[in-house]
Amino acid sequence: MSTPYDAIIIGGGHNGLVAACYLAKAGKRVLVLERYHTVGGAAITEEIHPGFRVSVASYSMSLMRPEIIEELRLADYGFEVYAKSPSYFMPFPDGQHLFLYAGDRERSKREIAKFSQRDAEAYDAWEDFWDRCCDIIEPTLMQPPISLAELAQRFEDAGCVDDWRRLMLLSTSDLLGEFFESEYVKAAMAPQSLISTMGGPATPGTPYVYLMHAIGRAIHGRRGVWGYVKGGMGTVTRTLAAAARDLGVEIRTSVEVGEVLVEQGAATGVVLTSGETIRGRAVLSNADPKRTFLKLTPAGALPEEFRRRIERNYRIGGTVYKLNLALEELPRYLAAPPDVPPEVISRGTVDIAPTLGYLERAWDDFKRGEPSREPFIEIFSQSPTDPTLAPPGKHVLSCFCQYFPYEP
Numbered sequence: 001m002s003t004p005y006d007a008i009i010i011g012g013g014h015n016g017l018v019a020a021c022y023l024a025k026a027g028k029r030v031l032v033l034e035r036y037h038t039v040g041g042a043a044i045t046e047e048i049h050p051g052f053r054v055s056v057a058s059y060s061m062s063l064m065r066p067e068i069i070e071e072l073r074l075a076d077y078g079f080e081v082y083a084k085s086p087s088y089f090m091p092f093p094d095g096q097h098l099f100l101y102a103g104d105r106e107r108s109k110r111e112i113a114k115f116s117q118r119d120a121e122a123y124d125a126w127e128d129f130w131d132r133c134c135d136i137i138e139p140t141l142m143q144p145p146i147s148l149a150e151l152a153q154r155f156e157d158a159g160c161v162d163d164w165r166r167l168m169l170l171s172t173s174d175l176l177g178e179f180f181e182s183e184y185v186k187a188a189m190a191p192q193s194l195i196s197t198m199g200g201p202a203t204p205g206t207p208y209v210y211l212m213h214a215i216g217r218a219i220h221g222r223r224g225v226w227g228y229v230k231g232g233m234g235t236v237t238r239t240l241a242a243a244a245r246d247l248g249v250e251i252r253t254s255v256e257v258g259e260v261l262v263e264q265g266a267a268t269g270v271v272l273t274s275g276e277t278i279r280g281r282a283v284l285s286n287a288d289p290k291r292t293f294l295k296l297t298p299a300g301a302l303p304e305e306f307r308r309r310i311e312r313n314y315r316i317g318g319t320v321y322k323l324n325l326a327l328e329e330l331p332r333y334l335a336a337p338p339d340v341p342p343e344v345i346s347r348g349t350v351d352i353a354p355t356l357g358y359l360e361r362a363w364d365d366f367k368r369g370e371p372s373r374e375p376f377i378e379i380f381s382q383s384p385t386d387p388t389l390a391p392p393g394k395h396v397l398s399c400f401c402q403y404f405p406y407e408p
C-alpha cells in the first residue's frame with residue numbers, strides 16, 4: 001500500500017485550497033480531491049457564451065484576508081484586484097438616484113445631502129459606528145473563533161456596549177432609524193444588511209451582515225472597500241491552485257469522494273465514488289457540514305446528538321438565484337443622470353431596492369415559501385472595467401436575485 005497522505009482535502013473551493021497551501025507550507029504531504037472538472041467551487045469564472053466569461057456565483061471581493069494574499073504570494077501568479085467606483089448606484093422609481101463611494105465619505109455625503117442634509121451629517125456617525133465594531137471584531141478573524149460571550153466582553157471593555165446592542169439585537173430598519181431620516185438613504189444602506197440572508201429589514205440581527213460588508217480589506221488593505229478580481233473570481237482559485245502546486249500539493253479534479261473512512265474513531269482516508277481508496281492521516285472537508293457529516297461520514301462514526309444537531313439545527317437553505325447574461329450593450333437606467341455614460345453607471349453595483357417596505361414585502365413572500373414577486377436585485381457588470389471578460393464593445397452582466405426559496 002502507498003504511503004498515506006498527511007492530509008486529504010475533500011473539495012477544491014477557495015477554503016480547501018487555502019488549507020492545502022498552509023498545510024504544505026508546514027511540510028505536510030497534501031492531496032486535494034475536487035469532484036468538478038476544475039477547482040474553485042463557488043469562486044470560478046466560466047464562459048457562458050463564446051467569448052463571454054463571468055464569475056458564475058461569487059463575484060465581488062473584499063473579505064479575503066490580505067495576510068493570505070501576501071503569504072501565499074498570489075500576485076506572483078496573476079492575482080490582481082481593483083476597487084469598484086462608484087460602489088453602488090441606486091435608481092429609484094420616481095427617477096431620482098443615489099451613488100455611494102466606499103472609502104470616500106465626503107463624496108458619499110454629497111450624494112446623501114441631495115436627499116437630506118441631516119442624513120449627510122449622520123453619515124459620519126454611521127461610518128464611525130462600523131469602524132468601532134470592525135476595530136473590535138477584525139483582530140478575531142485570523143484566530144480560532146471566540147465565544148459570543150467573549151466578543152460581548154470585548155465590546156464592554158472598549159466602552160462600546162451600545163454598539164453591541166445595535167449590532168446584535170436591532171433589526172436593520174431600527175438601526176437605520178437611529179441614524180437616518182430619508183427613506184431613500186435608508187433603502188440605499190439596507191441591501192448590505194440583507195444580501196444572501198434569511199431575513200428582511202425588520203429581522204433582528206441583520207446588522208451583523210452589514211458588518212461583513214464593512215470589515216474586508218482585500219482591496220489594497222482599504223477596509224470596507226469592495227472590488228473585482230481581474231479575470232473574475234476564477235482568478236482567486238486559479239492562483240491559489242497554482243501556489244498550492246508549487247508548494248507540492250497534489251490536486252485531482254473530476255473525482256468525487258463518496259465516503260470518509262473511519263477506523264477506531266479517527267478518519268483514516270476516503271473512498272471515491274469510483275471505488276478507489278486513498279489513505280490519509282487526516283481528512284479535511286471543504287464540502288458543507290450536512291454533506292460532510294450526514295452523507296460522507298458513516299452514521300455510527302459520530303455521536304448521535306452531534307448528527308441530530310447537524311440535521312435539525314444547521315440550516316443551509318438558499319435565498320437567491322443568479323442570472324448570468326451575455327449582452328450586446330449595457331442597460332440604460334431611466335433614473336441615471338444623462339451626463340454619466342452606462343459604462344460608468346455599471347462600474348459599481350446597481351441595487352434594485354427602492355424602499356425598506358419593498359424589501360420587507362420581498363422577504364414576506366419568501367416566508368410563505370414563495371418566490372418574491374418583486375425581488376431585491378443586485379446587478380453588476382465587470383466587463384466595463386475588465387475587457388478580458390467579453391468581446392470588444394459587448395458585456396457580461398449578472399443579476400443576484402433575492403428572495404427565492406431553495407432547499408438542497
Ligand SMILES: Cc1cc2nc3c(=O)[nH]c(=O)nc-3n(C[C@H](O)[C@H](O)[C@H](O)COP(=O)(O)OP(=O)(O)OC[C@H]3O[C@@H](n4cnc5c(N)ncnc54)[C@H](O)[C@@H]3O)c2cc1C
Nearest residue numbers: 011012013014015034035041042057058059060256257287
Ligand atoms: C450566488 C453566490 C454569490 C456569492 N457572492 C459572493 C461575493 O460576491 N463575495 C463573497 O465574498 N462571497 C460570495 N459568496 C459566498 C462565497 O462564494 C462562498 O462563501 C465561498 O465560495 C465558499 O467557499 P468554500 O471553499 O468554503 O466552498 P465552495 O466554494 O462551496 O467549495 C466546495 C468545493 O467542494 C467540492 N465538493 C463538495 N463535495 C465534494 C465531494 N464529495 N468530493 C469532491 N469534491 C466535493 C465542490 O465541488 C466545491 O468545489 C457567494 C455565494 C453564492 C452561492
